[in-house]
Amino acid sequence: MAEQEKEWQSVDWEGVKTCLVIMAHPDDPDISCGGTATLMAQAGIDVHYMILTNGDKGNHNPEITHEELVLMRQKEQRAAAETCGLKNVIFMGEEDGFLQPTRELRERVVRIIRSLRPEIVICQDPTAYTSGTGYINHPDHRNAGLVAFEAIFPASDNRMFFPEMLDEGFLPHKISQLYITRFSDPNTRIDVSAVAETKIKAVFCHKSQFAEREQQAMRRWMDRWGEENEDGTRTYWEHFQVMRFERRRTDREVEEEEGEQDTDE
Numbered sequence: 117m118a119e120q121e122k123e124w125q126s127v128d129w130e131g132v133k134t135c136l137v138i139m140a141h142p143d144d145p146d147i148s149c150g151g152t153a154t155l156m157a158q159a160g161i162d163v164h165y166m167i168l169t170n171g172d173k174g175n176h177n178p179e180i181t182h183e184e185l186v187l188m189r190q191k192e193q194r195a196a197a198e199t200c201g202l203k204n205v206i207f208m209g210e211e212d213g214f215l216q217p218t219r220e221l222r223e224r225v226v227r228i229i230r231s232l233r234p235e236i237v238i239c240q241d242p243t244a245y246t247s248g249t250g251y252i253n254h255p256d257h258r259n260a261g262l263v264a265f266e267a268i269f270p271a272s273d274n275r276m277f278f279p280e281m282l283d284e285g286f287l288p289h290k291i292s293q294l295y296i297t298r299f300s301d302p303n304t305r306i307d308v309s310a311v312a313e314t315k316i317k318a319v320f321c322h323k324s325q326f327a328e329r330e331q332q333a334m335r336r337w338m339d340r341w342g343e344e345n346e347d348g349t350r351t352y353w354e355h356f357q358v359m360r361f362e363r364r365r366t367d368r369e370v371e372e373e374e375g376e377q378d379t380d381e
C-alpha cells in the first residue's frame with residue numbers, strides 16, 4: 117500500500133498523565149521518539165526515559181575509558197532530556213552490547229513500571245533484526261524491546277509475579293497503550309514538525325556520538341524522513357506501531373454488568 121493511501125490511527129493522549137520510554141542506549145530515545153516526547157511534555161504529560169545499558173561501547177576514542185564514557189553519556193542524555201522538557205532519566209546500568217532479558221532485569225523494570233504507573237510505554241521493536249537495506253539492527257535494540265514487552269506482560273499487572281513487591285507498595289499496573297518505534301509498517305505517525313529543531317538539538321547533545329561533521333549527515337537523515345510540502349516547508353514524522361489495551365474491569369463493574377444481564381433476561 118502506498119504511504120499516502122495508508123489509514124493512520126489517530127493519537128489519543130486523553131487522560132494520559134505519565135509516559136515511560138524504555139530504550140537500550142543513551143541517544144536512542146532522542147533519535148526515535150524525541151519529538152513525540154517533547155510534544156507530550158508540552159501537553160503536560162510526565163515523560164521519563166529509562167536507559168537500559170550504560171552505553172560504554174559507544175565511542176572509538178582509545179583515550180577514553182569505559183568509566184569516563186559512562187559518565188559522559190549520562191550527562192549527555194540528561195542534557196538531551198532537559199532540552200525536550202523532561203525531568204527524569206533512569207539509568208539501569210546494564211553492559212552495553214550484551215543486553216539480555218534476564219529475570220533480574222525484568223524485576224527491576226516491573227518495579228519502576230509499578231511505581232511510575234505510566235499509561236503509555238514507548239519501546240523498541242523486539243522483532244526487528246534488520247533496519248532498511250543497509251543496517252543490521254543492534255541486538256541491544258531488539259533485547260530492549262523484549263525487556264519492555266516481558267515486563268509489561270504479564271509481570272507488571274499480575275500480583276503473582278514478584279509478590280514481595282506488594283508488601284513494598286508496588287501494586288500491579290496495566291498500561292493502556294504501547295508505542296513501538298518502527299519504520300516498517302507502522303500504524304501511527306506523529307507530526308513532530310513543530311519541535312523538529314528541539315529534537316535535532318537533543319540528538320546533538322550526544323557529543324560523544326555525533327561529531328560536528330556528522331551533524332550535517334544527521335540533518336540529511338532527518339530530511340529523508342520529512343515530507344516536502346507544496347510551499348517548500350517540510351513535515352517531520354515519528355512512526356510507531358501503537359497497541360491499545362482494555363482496562364481491566366473492577367469487581368464492582370463486573371458485578372454491575374452481570375446484574376444488568378440478569379434483568380435483561
Ligand SMILES: [Zn+2]
Pocket residue numbers: 140141143144254257
Ligand atoms: Zn542504540
